[in-house]
Amino acid sequence: MNNIRTIYWEDNTVVMIDQKALPMEERYLTCSRYEEVIAAIRDMTIRGAPAIGIAAAMGIALGALHLEAKDDRAFRNAFNDICDQFAQARPTARNLFWAIEGMKACFETALTGKTGLKKVGSAQIDSSDVYAAIKQALIEEAIGIGNEDIAANRRIGLHGRFFIKNNDRILTHCNAGALATAGYGTALSVIRAACEEGKTVHVYVDETRPVLQGARLTAWELMKESISATLITDNAAGFLMQQGKIDLVIVGADRIAANGDTANKIGTYSLAVLAKEHGIPFYVAAPLSTFDLSIRQGKDIIIEERDGKEVAEFEGRRIAPYGIDVYNPAFDVTPYRYITAMITDAGIARPPFEENIKKLFPQKTAYDI
């Protein structure tokens, strides 16, 4: 995936690969206004929890860049308004809110400390242009979030590769690849890392209705890297398991509650139930930025319901009869008891998840209290 960049900052614009055009066309969208980034998140030009987070961070930096800051209060209000708009783009992916929190913290640190600042990020403070320095700090923070994501994903792969044996046949759902992140992927990072150490694998790719991220994106990523893959309908996954053709399942995540309940692309829960029925290990791969320890359990996770047209139409062509009611939840929640292990950038969490997830997070020491 070295020649593919999911999202990056360039010349004061946010550039992202248009995931709605893939795999037929490799086209990039350049956003010079933050509203365009919000629209791209909403319409899934960019999707995947970590990638959404990075898009929000860069989008917020882009929005801040063009703010006319009269005074601190006006600057903060305008900045927070931009953040609020991003928070409403999509509700389920934890990384979006994590990134917004990170950008807000960066903003507050820079603004609060501005009188004492000599340097914000790499910019020297010119006292007449302290707001410009804060804007620069936000840009660097957003770029940093993207770079950290790639590093975190590499660690996910390094930690998780041991779950894959030579000649394993792996099922994955949706796209938890480079395109869902700043690069390298989460679930696909584990597969990539196993391949990089010389293992041979075969990946069955669920097409993932309704938006077909499996057929469009995961199939494309795997072909690019010559990783052996077969595309199937979501309906065929159970049949393959029944026939003994799946050795393990690996998926990504959009938000993980404190007890390990995991929101991910609709259909993930069905796979988890099927995996359990067939005694097949079921792994979730996600960076710590996807965990939401403020949410105790999965039923408190907000599940986005998207436009029924995603189901009833295909590229503007109607499939279903006009007037039919459509229910289109974009995610479901897999209860922790179906999950064999979670593969994170900070290591592996196994059951009991509530306890072991906590251990992955940096602990406060006596000095912090």
Added chain:
Amino acid sequence: MNNIRTIYWEDNTVVMIDQKALPMEERYLTCSRYEEVIAAIRDMTIRGAPAIGIAAAMGIALGALHLEAKDDRAFRNAFNDICDQFAQARPTARNLFWAIEGMKACFETALTGKTGLKKVGSAQIDSSDVYAAIKQALIEEAIGIGNEDIAANRRIGLHGRFFIKNNDRILTHCNAGALATAGYGTALSVIRAACEEGKTVHVYVDETRPVLQGARLTAWELMKESISATLITDNAAGFLMQQGKIDLVIVGADRIAANGDTANKIGTYSLAVLAKEHGIPFYVAAPLSTFDLSIRQGKDIIIEERDGKEVAEFEGRRIAPYGIDVYNPAFDVTPYRYITAMITDAGIARPPFEENIKKLFPQKTAYDI
């Protein structure tokens, strides 16, 4: 569905509604050559196990009608050749082979008995035109198979309606409706019969990838009859069950083995596993013509694998990257242990299925032996 006829015989042609054009267009295909009927079965212009059986019966009658019969031997050979071509149209639906066997039996009875015949079907035997009388018998047999199917489906509904309570929320997969049969349907017959006796139901319709029979056909049938329905992706079925929104599942069948193992549209097995996990009853509705007592268990049922383009393309537009391997099994097998009861035209079979399915079939008496 009174104004919709799935398939019928008219003026020495076989007329069928084009199920590939639905729901956007109600268009009929008129076949004047048997090869067109085979093509229509293959390309799923007509589909659904019972409907495929009727199409084969009518197609065979159409083929026989145009045979030049020099003598008995040549007539039989040519007739059997047509039957063999139909047998190769699709492998899984039992009703196809059941219909072919019925047509062959009709042919043999008529041909073997021809010298003593005064009448074959409604046609008076003119000794100079005994083959014409046999052809007429085959046409009447095929029409009779269609009529019997409607009657059988009505009985399925009458037997099965008691499984549906007022205000039940029902999940169905693929299309086991009027369009899958000569009329009225199998799974949908049960729902129709419950509605006819005044029960209120809500039907969740799996879209049923890759051919989308749920979105295209079942949604259309239910809307036509004002039965409350919601279209979902196949991926959403487990999520709905988890939320307690499904009271029962009813599906049709393509072939049922002696032990009750049931081949049906790909994805059915996944639903059955999910239903079991949630303690939701799972019913199979099918006429006796779908049962294949010569097959002991499901693993001996041939599963049709169809063209990967059904998955990788949509109406000629490519979805997946060119070159990706696609596996596209059209059916799966649900082991009998996941099935709560089978609803047939001869009554209900409950576990133990092997024993109770046998009881549904007419028993040979001492006089038959």
